[in-house]
Amino acid sequence: MKNSLFAMPTCSPATSANANASASIRPDMRKFRALRVFALLFGLCGILSPASLLATSDILATATASGNSETAANSTVASRAARAARFPADPLESVMWVYMAERFFSDGEVIFDSRVSVVTPQYAEDQFYVPVTVDATALEADGHTVEQIVALADLNPIPHILTMEPHKASAFVGFRAKLQQSSPIRVGVKTSDGTWHVNGAWVDAAGGGCTAPAAAHGNPNWMRTLGKTRAIARRETDLLTRLSLRMRHPMDTGLAHGIPVFYMSDIKVKLEDGTALADVQLFEPVSENPTLTLKPKMAATDSTMKVFARDTEGNEFRFDLAVPAEISN
Amino acid sequence: MHLLKHSRRAFLKAAAGSCACALCGGANARVLKYELLASEVESKTWVVHGRNEYFSFENGGNIVNTAFIEVPEGVVVIDTGPSKRFGEQLLDLISQKIPGKPVLRVYNTHHHPDHFLGNQVFDPQIIAAPQGVIDNIEAEGDALTDNMYRLLGDWMRGTDSVAPTQALDASQENVGGRDFSLFYLSGHTSSDFVIRDNHTGVLFSGDLLFMYRAPTTPHADIGDWRQSLAMLRDTDRDLIVPGHGPGDEKGEAIDQTLDWLDWLDGSLRDAVERGWTMNEAMQLPIPERFNSIAVGKTEFERSVVHLYQKYEDELMPAIEIVQ
Ligand SMILES: [Zn+2]
Numbered sequence: 001m002k003n004s005l006f007a008m009p010t011c012s013p014a015t016s017a018n019a020n021a022s023a024s025i026r027p028d029m030r031k032f033r034a035l036r037v038f039a040l041l042f043g044l045c046g047i048l049s050p051a052s053l054l055a056t057s058d059i060l061a062t063a064t065a066s067g068n069s070e071t072a073a074n075s076t077v078a079s080r081a082a083r084a085a086r087f088p089a090d091p092l093e094s095v096m097w098v099y100m101a102e103r104f105f106s107d108g109e110v111i112f113d114s115r116v117s118v119v120t121p122q123y124a125e126d127q128f129y130v131p132v133t134v135d136a137t138a139l140e141a142d143g144h145t146v147e148q149i150v151a152l153a154d155l156n157p158i159p160h161i162l163t164m165e166p167h168k169a170s171a172f173v174g175f176r177a178k179l180q181q182s183s184p185i186r187v188g189v190k191t192s193d194g195t196w197h198v199n200g201a202w203v204d205a206a207g208g209g210c211t212a213p214a215a216a217h218g219n220p221n222w223m224r225t226l227g228k229t230r231a232i233a234r235r236e237t238d239l240l241t242r243l244s245l246r247m248r249h250p251m252d253t254g255l256a257h258g259i260p261v262f263y264m265s266d267i268k269v270k271l272e273d274g275t276a277l278a279d280v281q282l283f284e285p286v287s288e289n290p291t292l293t294l295k296p297k298m299a300a301t302d303s304t305m306k307v308f309a310r311d312t313e314g315n316e317f318r319f320d321l322a323v324p325a326e327i328s329n
Numbered sequence: 330m331h332l333l334k335h336s337r338r339a340f341l342k343a344a345a346g347s348c349a350c351a352l353c354g355g356a357n358a359r360v361l362k363y364e365l366l367a368s369e370v371e372s373k374t375w376v377v378h379g380r381n382e383y384f385s386f387e388n389g390g391n392i393v394n395t396a397f398i399e400v401p402e403g404v405v406v407i408d409t410g411p412s413k414r415f416g417e418q419l420l421d422l423i424s425q426k427i428p429g430k431p432v433l434r435v436y437n438t439h440h441h442p443d444h445f446l447g448n449q450v451f452d453p454q455i456i457a458a459p460q461g462v463i464d465n466i467e468a469e470g471d472a473l474t475d476n477m478y479r480l481l482g483d484w485m486r487g488t489d490s491v492a493p494t495q496a497l498d499a500s501q502e503n504v505g506g507r508d509f510s511l512f513y514l515s516g517h518t519s520s521d522f523v524i525r526d527n528h529t530g531v532l533f534s535g536d537l538l539f540m541y542r543a544p545t546t547p548h549a550d551i552g553d554w555r556q557s558l559a560m561l562r563d564t565d566r567d568l569i570v571p572g573h574g575p576g577d578e579k580g581e582a583i584d585q586t587l588d589w590l591d592w593l594d595g596s597l598r599d600a601v602e603r604g605w606t607m608n609e610a611m612q613l614p615i616p617e618r619f620n621s622i623a624v625g626k627t628e629f630e631r632s633v634v635h636l637y638q639k640y641e642d643e644l645m646p647a648i649e650i651v652q
């Protein structure tokens with residue numbers, strides 16, 4: 001910002017140099033920037049006609065079914081109906097529901113349950129960063145013990161976003177995901193009786209969140225900041241804390257041209273004595289610079305939480321975080 | 330859940346409608362008229378007011394203020410609207426109000442697509458903006474145009490992104506016998522251009538000022554924006570024509586824009602410091618004093634996504650890690 005009204009705003013030479021450098025390194029960079037631009041400005045949907053959506057997903061469903069070692073001939077309407085009958089009808093009417101249920105929720109009874117709150121915007125303003133907050137504490141209030149929270153994007157090329165195990169934490173997790181196209185964000189919460197409590201919401205998104213390179217690759221020195229961490233720990237009640245952490249990582253999906261898969265895969269939070277508070281397994285669709293919000297259960301006498309993180313290349317990052325004894329709102 | 334499903338259906342239906350129009354062509358295309366009205370806000374100064382809404386097929390992207398001024402030897406145009414079709418209809422309106430005089434100069438206030446996508450209908454040699462605006466249009470104009478097609482369908486037919494050819498850096502220029510003061514600011518985007526007609530005292534602020542409509546932030550830097558507002562407050566003028574919303578003689582547009590930005594900045598800082606998720610921040614209530622500000626809830630939710638990570642990188646404490 002110039003101090004004079006008459007000063008000419010300078011176009012940052014650093015920025016243009018970076019843009020040129022990255023364009024020569026990666027020809028798809030320009031397209032990637034373009035995609036980011038629309039997402040940022042509008043965040044409105046890739047407008048798919050319902051017909052084209054069904055057609056695409058039908059191909060996907062057939063492809064995945066044969067990938068499941070069934071022959072294409074087996075994927076008849078009748079066998080699909082039989083498979084679908086195992087699960088309740090999907091209130092989100094996703095063409096991928098049965099496949100998602102078979103792949104992720106087949107080891108227990110499946111019910112759609114509004115006690116699983118899945119909060120996400122209706123439109124993805126930026127398809128690289130779609131914020132999601134899952135709160136299944138209503139199940140805990142009804143006496144259930146939550147073992148796992150599994151978050152999926154049905155129509156992503158890689159649907160599994162993350163799995164969180166609240167060993168000694170509220171059934172709560174906040175994260176951001178990349179969306180390849182408009183998709184349901186679906187969350188299954190497994191309780192100790194073996195039941196999957198499922199809920200979710202559709203998010204409309206412009207295309208490309210999973211196949212575009214991470215913004216980090218625009219900076220040639222991105223490796224230097226790998227694992228750089230920011231975090232906040234607060235105490236919400238005598239027994240409950242809130243941890244927000246943000247770690248530098250490109251979270252490469254392996255789907256962007258020429259960039260191999262490389263992502264933060266595990267984040268574990270423990271007490272000083274090693275007691276597990278929460279384990280999070282992250283997958284490719286988690287947004288670049290993964291930012292997680294958890295609510296570990298810690299007594300006022302527990303003053304430190306220990307965080308261990310590891311990525312798919314075996315890089316490990318650990319840190320201790322002091323938790324205040326006083327409650328802050 | 331039911332609500333969501335219904336609105337999605339409505340949305341797809343609207344989208345299908347726009348696709349149908351794009352396919353069926355000529356005859357139908359002529360139906361899409363913006364019904365532009367010019368109001369003479371000062372002697373020989375007309376403003377074409379857009380609606381205080383977000384882009385939709387219903388409004389065809391006419392959500393923006395454009396303006397034109399009769400100067401002794403011709404016409405000066407400020408911003409050109411969201412599409413080629415808008416540009417054509419704006420040009421018709423100009424020739425009705427100011428018959429027989431040539432357009433001598435077109436200014437673009439910044440690179441947002443509702444402000445410059447009518448450029449195509451004007452002689453490229455007379456379209457002028459600061460170098461920063463030109464650079465932004467060259468870098469992002471095509472992608473912005475693609476998305477406008479997606480949002481507005483046939484309204485956009487034939488529209489291309491055309492960058493200004495004249496890079497300005499002077500503090501004043503005389504166009505056709507009229508002196509204009511030129512201000513090179515930033516904050517709404519990295520390059521925001523403000524123009525004052527020194528004869529009438531009308532100040533065209535572009536999107537640095539919003540009146541009765543929530544400011545948009547996809548390229549915003551709130552610190553820079555505040556400095557620009559302080560400068561605009563100290564700038565002599567008789568009337569402000571904001572980028573969106575009605576004309577303003579008293580500087581209320583400055584107060585409204587600053588009030589919104591201060592609230593947005595404070596709310597997001599507070600949310601990040603509490604460790605809230607973006608979704609939790611989006612649920613903050615909009616204070617009652619903004620009840621008269623259109624699309625507040627929508628723009629606030631968009632702003633959370635635009636700005637939250639910058640605040641996280643600024644406000645969340647850095648932690649020493651052991652590798
Ligand atoms: Zn703008």
